[in-house]
Each structure stands twice: as C-alpha cells, then as structure tokens.
Amino acid sequence: MRKVALLGSTGSIGVSALDVLGRLRDRFRVVALAAGGGRLGELARQAREVRPALVAVPGADDATRLRELLAGEPIEVVAGEEGLVRAAAGSGADLVIAAIVGAAGLVPTLAAVRAGLTVALANKEALVAAGEVMTRAARESGATLLPVDSEHNAIHQCLRAGRADEVRRIVLTASGGPFRGRTAGELAAVTPEEALRHPTWEMGPKITIDSATLMNKGLEVIEARWLFGLPPGAIDVVIHPQSVVHSMVEFRDGSIVAQLGTPDMRHPIQYALTYPERLDAPAERLDLLAASPLEFEPPDPETFRCLALAYRALEAGGDAPARLNAANEVAVEAFLAGRIPFDRIPAVLERVLEARPPGPADTLEAVLAADREAREAARRAVARETEGRR
C-alpha cells in the first residue's frame, strides 16, 4: 500500500487525481490533503470521503472553518506554510502529488523532494522557479521526480525507447490555444471569457490563460530543461491543434518516438502514480480513426511573444525564470481582473525581465527573494499600463 499526499486536491488536477486514486484503492491510501481557501466545502467533502489523517490549508481562518466542517471526524486540520509542509513531508506519505498552482506550491513541493519522497509533479511553476535547487535536492535526497504535465509525461515515456546520450532533441506539442492563427492586432480586444475557453483541455484558470498566451509552453520548455537535463537548443515546440500527440523524442538516428492518447489528465496522472508499471486505462482510450488527421505547424513567435520570452529567460539563467514566472502570475491575475488587455501580458513580463540582469538562484531563499521582487516590479508595470490607458 502506497501512502499518498495530494497537494492542490480541489483543483482540476487534484480532482482528476482523486478519481484515479479511487479506482486504485487496493494500491493507494490518501494520508494527507492540502488546498487553498477557495473551495472549503469541497475540501471537507473530499476529506470525509478519503479519510486522510491530515488536511492543510494556508489560512488560519480557513483552518478554523474547516475544523467546524469536519467536527467529529478523526482528521487533524493544520494551517499556514508549515501546515502545507507537514502535509507534504510529515504525514507519512511516500508519494506526493504536487498539484498546487503557481509558486505557492514551491515550499511544500521542495520539502517533499528534500525528504527523498517520490513526487508526481504537476506544479510546473515550482520547477521553473527553483529548477537548480529542486534538482540538486533530488540528487542529494534520492527523491524521484515523475512528470504529470502531459508533455513531459509523454517525453518520460518516449525516453524509455533509447539511452540519454542517444537523444538529439525533444519536441513539445502545443494545442495553440483558443487564439491560434490570430494576428497580433486581433489579440488586443480578446476578453478573459474568450481566453478561458480552451479548445482541447479542461484546466484551472491560470494555466488556461497561459495556454492562450503560449506562456504555458514557455514554462514547459524550462520545466523540460530541468526534468531532462537538456540545453535550450535541444527543446523544440510545435503546434498540434488536436492535442493527441502529447510530445516526441528524436534520437540521433533520426527516429522520432511519440506518445499519443486522449487529452485527459487521468492518463499521465496514473502513469506517474504506478510507474514503472502500466495498468488499465483510467479514462477513454484513443480512437485513431476519429482523431485523424493529425496536423503540425510552427508557433508564431511574433504574435505569441511569451514563448520567446521564456527561451530568453532560460538562456539568461539564474533567477530569470523565477522572475518571469512571478511576473506572469501577476500579469495573468491583472488580465483576469480586467486591468490589462491580453496583448499587454508579454509587455509586463518584458519590462520585469529587463529591469535587471539575472542574479543567482542556487538557494531557496534567493529564489523566494527573486519571486517577491519580480511580483513588486510586475505590479508597478501593471499600474503603469492601467494609467497609460486612462
């Protein structure tokens, strides 16, 4: 029986993970849940169903409220970053599903890595911000990082077809989002509602906006650099509107190995949970004939500038990716709140990146400081955008 801590249980990935875990009750027991304050009723319902020993929420008031909701249950409710860290690394779990959104997931995810646990990683922002710290900690502790992100999960599967020194490049596929084919001028007027309508995947709001700007693919390029130890020049992106080929590896002999499946996150979640074993499909299997034809086209970096900015941050190194990620979280929030237009998201990021040369990102403290500083800089850039429009 493997003991699982699920961080971000009320989110899109969290709910899919609980579905997978529910089908595999003879193999996995959930010992801890953690989530933000947004959907406390749902979190209480989940806790009553899976009966973990521990539930963590960031806010003290939320914890008090959750204790009331769970009165009479033998479940301990803990609060704050300390509580999240306990859920990740002090709950007896040997497998942690990291599915909190954004840099908020960094400290608990790193705690699981430092404790030498197996980490099924959906929270790409944690690795983007602290790739150096996280991968070094994994080497030192013996932790295993298994990618849940569908592209990286696909690459992990494809890499089993050859040796690491035989890889020429990897190709991450991107759906292109709801605005594929639009011109830069057409992006100025798109609304949050339009941007939240993803053509192939159903996901949380932040990653859905990132998919519309292509920043999600940019974050994934950086994520791939750390997961697979490849230089930026060996990580390519291709637009594939059907979201059926989840990603590919090209080996030195020219063979391209691809992984295909339906766009349902339960597939990569189950793979990460049961690796190296494969079990029966947890969701609909792919109908190849219905999925045809499969198309591939190049990304348009002039219209979708976020992808190029991510490569630039990766090349710059140090804390540039952490700062880019933090600025992006602020810019996406500002767009969703109607404070900046869609096509000014990259302008905010560019201003933050250019504000100073990269510093070191070799300790958690340095990464957290860079994250805070970039958020401040991004808030100022957003304010300037808002003033400029008045």
Ligand code: NAD
């Ligand atoms: P979501 O918004 O649906 O869920 C986020 C979860 O994180 C919720 O449970 C929320 O309560 C929790 N959370 C937010 N802030 C928190 C905080 N400060 N402390 C504790 N918990 C907090 O997001 P999602 O779509 O499930 O994405 C989660 C992560 O997985 C993201 O990093 C995303 O990039 C990645 N991912 C998601 C998908 C997908 O299909 N949804 C695919 C690939 C990768």
Ligand code: MG
């Ligand atoms: Mg992805």
